Amino acid sequence: MKRWKSFFGISSLIWILLILFVFTEAFLRLFAAPSEMWDHIARYVLSDVIINTILLVSVSSFLASFIGFLAAYIVTVYDFKGRKIFSLLLYLPLAIPPYIASYIFSHMLGYTGIIQTFLRNQWNISVNPNWFTYSAMQMGIFVFTITLFPYVYITAKGYMQKYLGNYLETARTLQRSHGNILLTIALPLATPAIFAGFTLIALEVLSDFGVVMYLGIPAFSSAIYRSWISLGDFDSALRLSAILMIFVVALLLYQHRMRKPHSISIHTRIRPLKRIRLTGISEGFIVMFFVILLMISLLIPVSQLLLWANVSYANIRWNQFGEMLFNTLTLSTGVSIVIVLIALLIANYTRLSKSWLAVLSSKITLLGYSIPGSVVAMLVIFFFVTLKQVIPINTHTTLTMLIFGLILRYLGLGYQNIESGMRKIGLKFNEASRLLGKNYGQSLIHVDLPLLIPSLFAAFALVFIDVIKELPLTLNLRPFNYHTLATQVYQYASDERVVESAIPSLIIIAISALLLWQVIRWIIKEDN
Structure with missing residues (x-):
């Protein structure tokens, strides 16, 4: 031994x-x-890089966490048509790299993309190109949101399936509303799991290279690459990396702090969760929500790639x-x-x-x-x-x-x-x-x-x-x-x-x- x-x-x-x-x-x-180039970067570039990185990471992580938690809550608490299929398919957007999704949606919304081309050729409609304009930041946030929300979906779903059953039965006995259960019971209970997924999303966005380079977003990854490869300034790239690591360490320390108060908060015996059956309009809205979410995050990107593959196969x-x-x-x-x-x-x-x-x-x-x-x-x-x-x-x-x-x-x-x-x-x-x-x-x-x-x-x-x-x-x-x-x-x-x-x-x-x-x-x- x-x-x-x-x-x-x-x-x-x-x-x-x-x-x-x-x-x-x-x-x-x-x-x-420091090198002379670093003085220029620190004076004219660094502030934009920090602001853009914070904006991209915070908004993308928040939106992806919101969608992931909401989807996890719905498939955990409610029973509706297609629930089992939806609950499985919601994992799969993780298989699509964000940089591939950015290539797809950027091209689709362009003047020669499938949307505007279809409107012109099939319906003879000449749309205003400004309708399809977007900023690089908007596209980056959109792409990260639709490809990374399964991180929170996975963590929150597993957590709520294990611990929400006891509280849900008590809340239903007290005749709490659906919104009240979501905001006052499920959300606080799943906070550690949500923030664990949030941290993974934030780290993915911070480390991304393909999206920010393709869209031209002045973030840390693109700034490091340009300093190192384009300008040949290893010193400046290293200093940018050190500043980026400050963000990473701060994020990890905050996650550790968030987890501590909740680490011993659950002592109750686990009770199997009984789902609430939905019917009528409420069921229709839920099904429509998942259909739209999966179309945007999975079906449309894969379908567009299949169409392109058919065109480019011979090349x-x-x-x-x-x-x-x-x-x-x-x-x-x-x-x-x-x-x-x-x-x-x-x-x-x-x-x-x-x-x-x-x-x-x-x-x-x-x-x-x-x-x-x-x-x-x-x-x-x-x-x-x-x-x-x-x-x-x-x-x-x-x-x-x-x-x-x-x-x-x-x-x-x-x-x-x-x-x-x-x-x-x-x-x-x-x-x-x-x-x-x-x-x-x-x-x-x-x-x-x-x-x-x-x-x-x-x-x-x-x-x-x-x-x-x-x-x-x-x-x-x-x-x-x-x-x-x-x-x-x-x-x-x-x-x-x-x-x-x-x-x-x-x-x-x-x-x-x-x-x-x-x-x-x-x-x-x-x-x-």
């Missing part, structure tokens, strides 16, 4: 020291004298496309497997040890997932440049850099799922196995791992989905002439060849949806 504990501890310590080295070296560089260079698909699948699979193995080592150590090192390992492992991809890419390059002073290595962007950056970025996601699974099964089965003569390693392989299969697959699937959609890390760290489906979609959009991006976009969405569907099945099974 002590030998296995030492093995897991040393393995965790090596990885944690590596992560700390990556972040510490970049942090120390902030104290160097695809299938040899190059097969290579991109192979790169995408091998990279995503390899990174996901490595992350699951490393997360399993760290999760075992935190399970066996309650020391300060185990707690620190857990916290630092989760750190990477909260850092935007463009920032991680900078840190990785700086790490390899520093490492070259000790070891003679190639400091040009390589596949090794890309894999290391992706592991650093998404290890926290895999660790969360595996650590959660280990916390549920505990040590009792492992201890029983050791009482029967097996050592810890044998008990882990033959007893714990079979019980952890859902958590291991969830970790693999969620990491795979994020890696296949990852844009800034892959774009900045990939070797020369190395393309994935995500980078090719971005390249098509940058070249104003959005129609040709349809087939790689559909494959990204299809693979993500299939893996997400399997994770959903396990979530539903666990909720039941």
Whole structure:
């Protein structure tokens, strides 16, 4: 037992020291004298970047949280036609990357888009183009709202299904109105879950690169990229990254503060929730709400991509496309497997040890997932440049850099799922196995791992989905002439060849949806 504990501890310590080295070296560089370009950025650019980032993150996160909570409340509390189908389909917008949605809706609303073209050609109606004008900020908020609301839907739905039953029965006995139950019972009860989803949405918006670059929104991700790649000013990009991290840390600290008062608020015995049956006009309004929501967030984007795929099919260079698909699948699979193995080592150590090192390992492992991809890419390059002073290595962007950056970025996601699974099964089965003569390693392989299969697959699937959609890390760290489906979609959009991006976009969405569907099945099974 002590030998296995030492093995897991040393393995965790090596990885944690590596992560700390990556972040510490970049942090120390902030104290160097700033470049001349930084003075210009601080005087003329920084205020606009901060204001736009705050506006984009706050409004998108609020609207997505509102829609996600409302949808979760309705499918949890009420029974109506199509409820089961709607409750499943509401997970799937997460399979559509926000940058792909921004390409679709921007093109659809343009003068040559399907809406205005249809009105002119089929109905001979010449509409005022100003009717379809929008600001980049408005489109960005819209896209993030319709693609990210499932984060709150998932967290709030699971929380209310578990705890709302007792309070709902009491409220109905006291003849509380539907609005009163929603505002005074469900909303306060689900606040921790809502804010957990809100935080995930805010982190996604902060780390986004594709949407803000395509729409031209002066946010941190686009400012970092332009400072680094366009202007070649690594120092300014690093300082912008440091300011962005202040927002990330502030958000995480506030989430931790929000969770504390609610962590011991529920002591009551869980009672099965009896749904309220809706009929007539109220049922019609609810069904219409979900139909419109799913049309905007799922049906319209996928239908538009299918139409474009039919048009652009003949223009695809299938040899190059097969290579991109192979790169995408091998990279995503390899990174996901490595992350699951490393997360399993760290999760075992935190399970066996309650020391300060185990707690620190857990916290630092989760750190990477909260850092935007463009920032991680900078840190990785700086790490390899520093490492070259000790070891003679190639400091040009390589596949090794890309894999290391992706592991650093998404290890926290895999660790969360595996650590959660280990916390549920505990040590009792492992201890029983050791009482029967097996050592810890044998008990882990033959007893714990079979019980952890859902958590291991969830970790693999969620990491795979994020890696296949990852844009800034892959774009900045990939070797020369190395393309994935995500980078090719971005390249098509940058070249104003959005129609040709349809087939790689559909494959990204299809693979993500299939893996997400399997994770959903396990979530539903666990909720039941």
